Amino acid sequence: MSARGSDVAPRSLTPRSDTIMNSTNHTLTSLASLLAAGEASAVELATDYLARIAALNPSLNAYVSVDAAKTLAEAAAADAARAAGAAGFLTGVPLAYKDIFCQQGWKTSCGSKMLDNFVAPYDAHVVEKCRAAGLVSLGRTNMDEFAMGSSNENSFYGAVKNPWDLAAIPGGSSGGSAAAVAARLAPAALGTDTGGSIRQPASHCGITGIKPTYGVVSRFGMVAYASSLDQGGPMAQTAEDCAQLMNVIAGFDERDSTSLERAAEDYTRELGQPLGGLKVGLPREYFADGLSGDVASVIENAVNELKKLGAEVVEVSLPNTELSIPAYYVIAPAEASSNLSRYDGVRYGHRAAEYGDLTEMYEKTRAEGFGSEVKRRILVGTYVLSHGYYDAYYLKAQKIRRLIAGDFQRAFGDCDVILGPVAPTAAFNLGEKSGDPVQMYLSDVYTLSVNLAGLPAMSVPAGFAANGRPVGLQIIGNYFSEAKMLNVAHQFQLATDWHTRAPAL
Amino acid sequence: MSLTHEDVARIARLARIEVSGAEIEAVSADLNRIFGLIEKMNAVDTDGIEPMAHPQDVSLRLRDDEVTAADRRDAFQAVAPQVEAGLYLVPKVIE
Numbered sequence: 043m044s045a046r047g048s049d050v051a052p053r054s055l056t057p058r059s060d061t062i063m064n065s066t067n068h069t070l071t072s073l074a075s076l077l078a079a080g081e082a083s084a085v086e087l088a089t090d091y092l093a094r095i096a097a098l099n100p101s102l103n104a105y106v107s108v109d110a111a112k113t114l115a116e117a118a119a120a121d122a123a124r125a126a127g128a129a130g131f132l133t134g135v136p137l138a139y140k141d142i143f144c145q146q147g148w149k150t151s152c153g154s155k156m157l158d159n160f161v162a163p164y165d166a167h168v169v170e171k172c173r174a175a176g177l178v179s180l181g182r183t184n185m186d187e188f189a190m191g192s193s194n195e196n197s198f199y200g201a202v203k204n205p206w207d208l209a210a211i212p213g214g215s216s217g218g219s220a221a222a223v224a225a226r227l228a229p230a231a232l233g234t235d236t237g238g239s240i241r242q243p244a245s246h247c248g249i250t251g252i253k254p255t256y257g258v259v260s261r262f263g264m265v266a267y268a269s270s271l272d273q274g275g276p277m278a279q280t281a282e283d284c285a286q287l288m289n290v291i292a293g294f295d296e297r298d299s300t301s302l303e304r305a306a307e308d309y310t311r312e313l314g315q316p317l318g319g320l321k322v323g324l325p326r327e328y329f330a331d332g333l334s335g336d337v338a339s340v341i342e343n344a345v346n347e348l349k350k351l352g353a354e355v356v357e358v359s360l361p362n363t364e365l366s367i368p369a370y371y372v373i374a375p376a377e378a379s380s381n382l383s384r385y386d387g388v389r390y391g392h393r394a395a396e397y398g399d400l401t402e403m404y405e406k407t408r409a410e411g412f413g414s415e416v417k418r419r420i421l422v423g424t425y426v427l428s429h430g431y432y433d434a435y436y437l438k439a440q441k442i443r444r445l446i447a448g449d450f451q452r453a454f455g456d457c458d459v460i461l462g463p464v465a466p467t468a469a470f471n472l473g474e475k476s477g478d479p480v481q482m483y484l485s486d487v488y489t490l491s492v493n494l495a496g497l498p499a500m501s502v503p504a505g506f507a508a509n510g511r512p513v514g515l516q517i518i519g520n521y522f523s524e525a526k527m528l529n530v531a532h533q534f535q536l537a538t539d540w541h542t543r544a545p546a547l
Numbered sequence: 548m549s550l551t552h553e554d555v556a557r558i559a560r561l562a563r564i565e566v567s568g569a570e571i572e573a574v575s576a577d578l579n580r581i582f583g584l585i586e587k588m589n590a591v592d593t594d595g596i597e598p599m600a601h602p603q604d605v606s607l608r609l610r611d612d613e614v615t616a617a618d619r620r621d622a623f624q625a626v627a628p629q630v631e632a633g634l635y636l637v638p639k640v641i642e
Contacts, residue, residue, distance in 0.1 A: 048582055083621070163622040256602045268599060299607050300549050367586045371581065379562060385561075388635050393628035400638045409565035417578055421555070422585075424562040425578075440598035445591075447599060480580045496602020521603070 070283040088117035104221040108181035132196030138228035144263040154195040156411030167264025207449030210469040213243030220247035230278035238489025241501040245464035245514025251277035256496035257302035260295030266381040268374035281531035285309040296488030311531040317354030323457030340505035358453035367490035372439035379423025447495040459516040468507035503540035
């Protein structure tokens with residue numbers, strides 16, 4: 043048979059039956075190159091990912107909504123744009139959205155029964171930006187209800203499984219996004235981080251994720267949890283991919299009152315700079331009691347790797363680190379109790395079937411629509427904001443917040459970036475902490491302070507714990523230093539291959 | 548500090564969340580454990596420290612007073628539990 047026979051694949055893509063693993067193992071940047079070179083079409087890529095999602099999502103539960111017809115229509119439009127010469131760098135590349143971003147025409151449930159029937163009538167700012175860049179939506183990823191949780195066990199749609207070990211949590215609250223990228227059910231995903239919800243699941247699933255400086259990414263259309271802390275950001279295999287997505291989603295938006303008016307920047311601009319002379323700070327409080335031995339040794343090895351690349355290590359101190367837990371668990375519930383008062387069963391979302399008067403309608407609607415962790419945080423927040431308690435709790439927590447932010451500014455006087463663990467242990471088992479909210483809260487000790495200070499931070503794959511579960515290195519930067527942090531992560535990824543490891547599925 | 552069942556019932560009323568008699572024991576226990584954690588703040592002297600609301604301490608912007616949103620009532624009411632003639636329906640509140 044001639045080489046042109048019908049059983050030979052077109053151009054360099056492998057035959058249809060083999061493409062599922064091959065095209066879905068690429069990074070975002072590499073898929074963009076395949077599309078630009080005409081070696082794959084957006085429809086082919088979308089088809090491959092949809093097939094892999096159909097095969098693997100039933101065991102992982104990473105996606106809560108998939109709509110193949112919508113995805114393929116977006117992919118066809120991307121191919122048409124490319125054919126017309128109107129393609130940008132990422133046109134036709136697939137992307138998954140955490141179920142917290144309003145996406146017109148898609149169910150936007152935020153992991154809650156309250157919004158199980160809510161089809162968003164508009165796009166979040168970041169979704170508008172991604173659509174404009176030609177990114178193709180693969181669907182909506184699972185999450186802890188209203189982004190409240192560290193294990194993804196608080197979802198109305200059930201827990202996500204960690205692709206590295208189905209008995210383990212994927213982390214939360216962006217657990218579906220992290221699991222989808224780790225399992226190669228998406229080349230990248232958007233997540234949100236209020237107290238660690240991008241970094242901790244990225245660490246537990248062995249992928250790269252960045253929480254930008256507060257105010258850099260618009261919160262418009264992102265279902266609100268704690269407005270002074272919430273920030274959206276990218277999750278992907280590599281720092282380079284995160285930088286590409288930052289170029290798409292960052293920027294001023296007048297519809298978010300806390301969006302910062304700053305000139306656009308190219309987040310890839312520092313990729314390729316050598317690290318010679320970089321000063322990395324190790325906060326002694328991040329390496330004290332409570333950090334597991336295998337996480338500590340992964341971080342130590344990563345720091346040594348960066349030393350080989352020319353970084354200089356200095357010890358710094360963040361003395362108020364432990365206070366971030368009580369301060370966060372006042373501020374976030376207080377803001378949540380206010381934000382979530384909008385779920386009243388009147389304008390959208392769940393409404394109880396049986397009630398007498400209006401107050402009973404509210405009380406039954408909210409009792410039925412919210413899960414137990416969300417109710418707990420609303421009750422805590424209601425109490426700390428109630429008459430006579432505001433100064434003792436909310437105001438006190440906001441003062442501690444300034445102490446925490448001050449610690450970081452002093453530390454950045456001595457170093458360019460701060461390194462440390464993301465979480466005290468690798469992913470714990472499903473069910474291990476779900477009965478004890480306080481135990482769950484304590485596991486957020488290394489991530490909360492970053493949100494309270496409003497700083498950018500990321501998690502980068504750096505190794506594995508003894509039980510085979512991934513461990514991430516946290517890189518914390520000063521305000522607006524995302525490009526520098528992304529390059530630190532990029533240089534680390536050029537020298538190591540942790541980010542290329544994928545679970546066997 | 549320890550929240551009593553009556554305290555929790557009052558907070559639940561303020562939050563407009565029905566907490567049944569069967570749930571109140573467990574909810575109270577959880578809230579008391581959480582406040583046990585929160586009260587570690589009390590040991591810190593914060594006299595004279597300015598509370599921090601926004602990391603960049605920016606003040607809220609003002610914009611020109613002009614109409615910027617389109618009328619999308621039908622789209623927004625398509626997701627409402629109960630509407631009639633462009634109005635949201637709720638139980639009677641005035642006798």
